[in-house]
Each structure stands twice: as C-alpha cells, then as structure tokens.
Amino acid sequence: MNLLSAENLSKNYADRWLFRELNFGLQQGQRVALVGINGSGKTTLLRILAGLEPPDTGEVSVRKDIRVSFLGQQPVFDESLNVEQTIFASQNDTLAAIRDYEHVVNDPNHSSADLQRVMELMDTYNAWDYDAQVKQILGRLGILGDLLERPVSKLSGGQRKRVALARVLIEEPDVLILDEPTNHLDLATIEWLENRLASPALTLLMVTHDRYFLDKVANEIVELDQGRVHRYQGNYSYFVEKKAEREQMETVEVEKARNLLRKELEWMRRQPQARGTKQKARIDAFYDTQEKAKGRIKGPEMELSVKTTRQGGKIIEVEHLHKQFGGKVVLDDFSYVFKKKDRIGLIGPNGAGKSTLLNMLTGKLTPDSGVVDAGQTTVFGYYTQTELEFDPTQRVIDIVKEVAEVVEMADGSQVTASQFLQHFQFPPAQQYTLVSKLSGGEKRRLQLLRVLIKNPNFLILDEPTNDLDIITLNILEDFLLNFQGCLIIVSHDRYFMDALVEQVFALEPGGKIRQFPGNYTDYREWQKDQDAETAARPPKATASAAPVAVPPTPAAAPAAAKRKATFAEKKEYETLEKELEQLETLKQQLIEKLNSGTGTHQELADWAAQLKRTDLDLDTKGERWLELAEFV
Numbered sequence: 001m002n003l004l005s006a007e008n009l010s011k012n013y014a015d016r017w018l019f020r021e022l023n024f025g026l027q028q029g030q031r032v033a034l035v036g037i038n039g040s041g042k043t044t045l046l047r048i049l050a051g052l053e054p055p056d057t058g059e060v061s062v063r064k065d066i067r068v069s070f071l072g073q074q075p076v077f078d079e080s081l082n083v084e085q086t087i088f089a090s091q092n093d094t095l096a097a098i099r100d101y102e103h104v105v106n107d108p109n110h111s112s113a114d115l116q117r118v119m120e121l122m123d124t125y126n127a128w129d130y131d132a133q134v135k136q137i138l139g140r141l142g143i144l145g146d147l148l149e150r151p152v153s154k155l156s157g158g159q160r161k162r163v164a165l166a167r168v169l170i171e172e173p174d175v176l177i178l179d180e181p182t183n184h185l186d187l188a189t190i191e192w193l194e195n196r197l198a199s200p201a202l203t204l205l206m207v208t209h210d211r212y213f214l215d216k217v218a219n220e221i222v223e224l225d226q227g228r229v230h231r232y233q234g235n236y237s238y239f240v241e242k243k244a245e246r247e248q249m250e251t252v253e254v255e256k257a258r259n260l261l262r263k264e265l266e267w268m269r270r271q272p273q274a275r276g277t278k279q280k281a282r283i284d285a286f287y288d289t290q291e292k293a294k295g296r297i298k299g300p301e302m303e304l305s306v307k308t309t310r311q312g313g314k315i316i317e318v319e320h321l322h323k324q325f326g327g328k329v330v331l332d333d334f335s336y337v338f339k340k341k342d343r344i345g346l347i348g349p350n351g352a353g354k355s356t357l358l359n360m361l362t363g364k365l366t367p368d369s370g371v372v373d374a375g376q377t378t379v380f381g382y383y384t385q386t387e388l389e390f391d392p393t394q395r396v397i398d399i400v401k402e403v404a405e406v407v408e409m410a411d412g413s414q415v416t417a418s419q420f421l422q423h424f425q426f427p428p429a430q431q432y433t434l435v436s437k438l439s440g441g442e443k444r445r446l447q448l449l450r451v452l453i454k455n456p457n458f459l460i461l462d463e464p465t466n467d468l469d470i471i472t473l474n475i476l477e478d479f480l481l482n483f484q485g486c487l488i489i490v491s492h493d494r495y496f497m498d499a500l501v502e503q504v505f506a507l508e509p510g511g512k513i514r515q516f517p518g519n520y521t522d523y524r525e526w527q528k529d530q531d532a533e534t535a536a537r538p539p540k541a542t543a544s545a546a547p548v549a550v551p552p553t554p555a556a557a558p559a560a561a562k563r564k565a566t567f568a569e570k571k572e573y574e575t576l577e578k579e580l581e582q583l584e585t586l587k588q589q590l591i592e593k594l595n596s597g598t599g600t601h602q603e604l605a606d607w608a609a610q611l612k613r614t615d616l617d618l619d620t621k622g623e624r625w626l627e628l629a630e631f632v
Helices: 042-049 083-087 093-106 112-124 128-140 145-149 157-171 187-197 211-217 236-270 277-293 354-361 396-401 417-423 440-452 470-482 494-500 520-536 567-596 601-629
Strands: 002-013 016-027 031-035 057-062 068-071 175-179 204-207 220-225 228-232 316-325 328-337 343-347 369-374 380-383 406-408 414-416 458-462 486-490 503-508 512-517
Touching: 002 042, 016 042, 016 057, 016 228, 031 042, 031 211, 042 175, 042 204, 068 157, 083 145, 083 157, 093 112, 093 128, 112 128, 128 157, 128 187, 187 211, 211 236, 211 494, 220 236, 228 236, 316 354, 328 354, 328 369, 328 512, 343 354, 343 494, 343 520, 354 369, 354 458, 354 486, 380 440, 396 417, 396 440, 406 417, 414 417, 440 470, 470 494, 486 494, 494 520, 503 520, 512 520, 567 601
Parallel strands: 031 204, 031 220, 068 175, 175 204, 343 486, 343 503, 380 458, 458 486
Antiparallel strands: 002 016, 002 057, 220 228, 316 328, 316 369, 406 414, 503 512
16 A cells, blocks of 8 residues: 555646646655656655645645655755754654753753653653664764754755755654755765665655666666656666667657558548547547657767867876865875876765865865966866856857857767757757756756867866766766766766776875775775775784784785776777777788789788788787786
C-alpha cells in the first residue's frame, strides 16, 4: 500500500504545462530517484508531493500518521532562530528530551534537580541511542561548537543546506523527499550520506544528478519527460539502456502516426458537414492520431567541439604560492608548471581553499607571496558558482548573442547561436523566453554555455554539475573529452570527475597540496590503503616502557600500488587496438603489392614509402599500447 499517493496532478507554469493528469505512488521501502531535463517540473512535483505547493488540479494523499520531511534546494528557515533551535524545532518528544538534556549538561551552573529531571526524560523516551545518532549526524555535517549558536540568518548557502539536511535526517520521518541533497557537500560527506540513505527500511524520493549516488541509493528510477512519468525498476545503467529502447519505439510510433495523419487529413477535408456514426468514430480516431503525431522525434546529435584559442609553449607557471586569511593558512608553498592537455581534479573539504587557488590562477586574487606567471596566449574560461546576472527584459538567445552570434567548431565549421542553444537543450521556442522565467538549472546551463563559446584554452569549472540534469551532464562530458586545452575541475560529482580527470590535486590541512596521478576513485582507493596501513601499525612505545629485544627481520619493500587506467586512457587503449589492427592489415596489403611486381616504377616507390611510414606508426603506437596495457 502507498504511503503517499498523487492522482491526476496538473501544473501550469509560465504559460506552459509542466504535467497534466499525472499519477504517482510511493510505497514503504521504495527509494525512488526522479530524473528529467531542467525545467521539466521535477522540483515543482516534489514540492506538490510534500504539500508545500498546490497543484492546479488533482490531489495528494498521505496515509494517516505518516510523517513527510522535505529538503529543498534553497532551504527556508525562521531567520530569528539559531542553528540549534532550527535543528531541534520538530514537534518530537524524543528530540525535545535530547535538547533539554544537552542544555542542562552544557550549563556549568545546572542544579542536580534539573539534571535528574532531564535524565528521567531521556529514560522515558529511550533517547540515549538516538542522542548518539544525532551527534554523529551533526559531526559528519560539520555542525559543531560555535556554529550551533550562530543565527541561521548569518549562514552561507552551503551551511544552510547542511543545517536543513541535518534537520530532516534527525527527524527520522516515514517519507523523506530530497531535492539535490549532494549540492554544497564535500566528497567525503556525500559518501557518508549515500551509505546512510541506502537503508532498506527507508522510504525516499529524491532528485539528484550524482550518478554514483543515484546508483547506490535508488532502487527505482522515475523519469519525468514531456509531462509524463516512466518508471524503471533498476539502477542508473539499466535506466539508460531502457530509456534508449523506449525513445526508439516512440520514434517509430510518431513516424507511423504522422504518415497516417497525412492520409486522414485528406479524408477530413473531403467530408461534408453532416456525419454519420462511423464517420464520427473515425473523426475521434483522427484527433487521437493528431495528438500522437505531435510527439518528439530525436534527431541526430551534433558533436560539440568548439575551436580553442591557439596555446603557446608557456601556459601557467606557479612558484611558491602562499595565502592565508587571518591566522589560517589556506595555501602553503605551492609550485606547479601547467602542461598542454592537463586534466586536473581539485578536491578538498569545504573551506579548504579551492576557490582561493582558482582565483589566484586567474588573477582575481593576489597571493601573499609567490608568483603566478600566465603565458601570453593563455585564455581563461572560468565557470564560477555565482549566479547568472541578466537584465529582466533579456531573452535566452540575447544572453548568448552578447558573447557570439556565430560559434566556430573545432573542424572549422560554424554554427549559429541558435543551433548551439539547441544542442544544450534549449529548443527554438524556448530561446525567445525571458531569462527570468527559466528554472534554476536552466539558468546554470545557460551560464555554462556562455563560458564554453568564448573559445578558451584554459578551462576552469567550479562545481559545474550543480543543478544540471543528467542529459546536460552527458553533453558536457562529451565536450570536455574533446577539449584540447587545459582543464581544472572542482566537483563533488565523482562520476564526472572519474570520466574526465587524469590527475588529482588534493588540498590537505595546513595548505599543502598533494599531487596524485589518476582519477578521483584511484585517489580514494590509495587513501583507504594509507588509512589501513596507519591503523595496522603498532602503537609507539612510551618513554617509561621497558625495551623489549626483537630479533631483526629483513624489511620487506612496500609493494607499489598498481595504478589503474583513467577513463581517457581506457578510451585511448581501445582506439589504439583498432588502429594497430588497421595498420597491420595495411602493411600486409602493401607487402603483397610490392611482391606482385605489377606496379609502375612510381607506384612501387610510393608503396615502399607508405610501408616505411606504416612501420613507424606501428612502432610508435605499439609502444604506447604496451605502456597503457600495464594499467588497463
């Protein structure tokens, strides 16, 4: 039986139907991920199901005594409360007992009578284990110490999201509805959260673009597409496969409907005004066919690879960078020479100094000491977390035309601003919509597009995946795989990082940066091995302990961890295998031609020269294939 049900929901926004007569149900133990393109109505649907927004038509019903909690992208609080009051504001007797207990224990002047009273309350509501869970949640989300006393009105956007997440997790509702729960969380916290939410006892509905998170937490995927829902029992990989099959079937059906519509349209035009019963049935069928024929047919996709500005030998040279704010050192003695086609993932806890480093590289911030020397041909494209600024009267296409009316692609061809917008999921009708009417995700997509069409050769993306839908992420990944310049990515999306980066810069305490070859998963596996090694080491003897004679044993050299191939290296390895097969075939053909003795003198010379070039290619590519084979 459904804990939460929706029947015949309809919602119109900005003169457009997001969905009509939509039905939805959520049963005990279901962990559902809602996916769809930006602007399809995902957030609106969540808010309606959570009872925060009324539908235009339809009804949402929740079973008796079922508690529903909602985490929005932009949490709303009572700004007069502090963090602790906000987290424990729920009308929950157990939480109230914990709150009173913590107040009394932390008050140095508490009386024994007060202590006895709150301890009895903790016993009454069996709150001791729950208190330990609350402390774990607050600790994992970094909500400790002075932050608990801070007014929520003084919190940053990331802190507000963490406080809201802590509140819904502590409430332990029967149904949890989460809208982009991983935004503003660092990677370690995301991994903790996905382990917590993957509980079989949890009933969950969420919107997320994090594909690793989605794969681990969700046991069902619901796609919202053109106002209809499509359910898929399985993980993200299963969804991708079945969605492609569904779209192929729909394309066939739409084509059939359009062909039939042409014939029926002629029949409709020939009919007199007075119609019989049989004619009426055929007329009704005509309107059904007309509706089907309006369906979308997925056309061939343009390969997105814009031309990059020519890059010289010198890109950026960084020497002994140092930066601190107050007494906190965020960057200490960092040096690096950037090379062509560097693909770097920058990681570290929130507040570690990632944005500080990026701002120093781009000249937006001056280091306390050290030098950032950029080459004359280096052109930055910097996508930041700040929101898109626009004039309320501007339309979508105006925002793009401010940068370029025509975009030159890597192959020398040109596309118009309108064609480029279409590739980023802005159909022609939407291109003339006011920017103010776009959803948050659509605005972020437009902002990203503006950065990409400036032809940068050094691209910096600071949390580019926030609020973007999975379709846009796939388009962006394809673009970045073909990008010929340098790339630095800051992202909490592990799938995105694994697909694109070949080197990790990890910010560590004290402002140090560890440079690690490999992608994010490689780094995390190495880090786990290091942690396991540290845990396995025997504790150091104290000064007072008597020395114990231990027979000397030969020290075993630590085995070097085998590096795994990055996503790009795997693709290169597969491509090289095919190329080597083709070159071997070509070599054999050339040898046969030379041995046949049928060619002219000039042809024989050409074949011999081509054979020499082929041998050189085989040697070069064969060496690279062998090098990659060690990691793949």
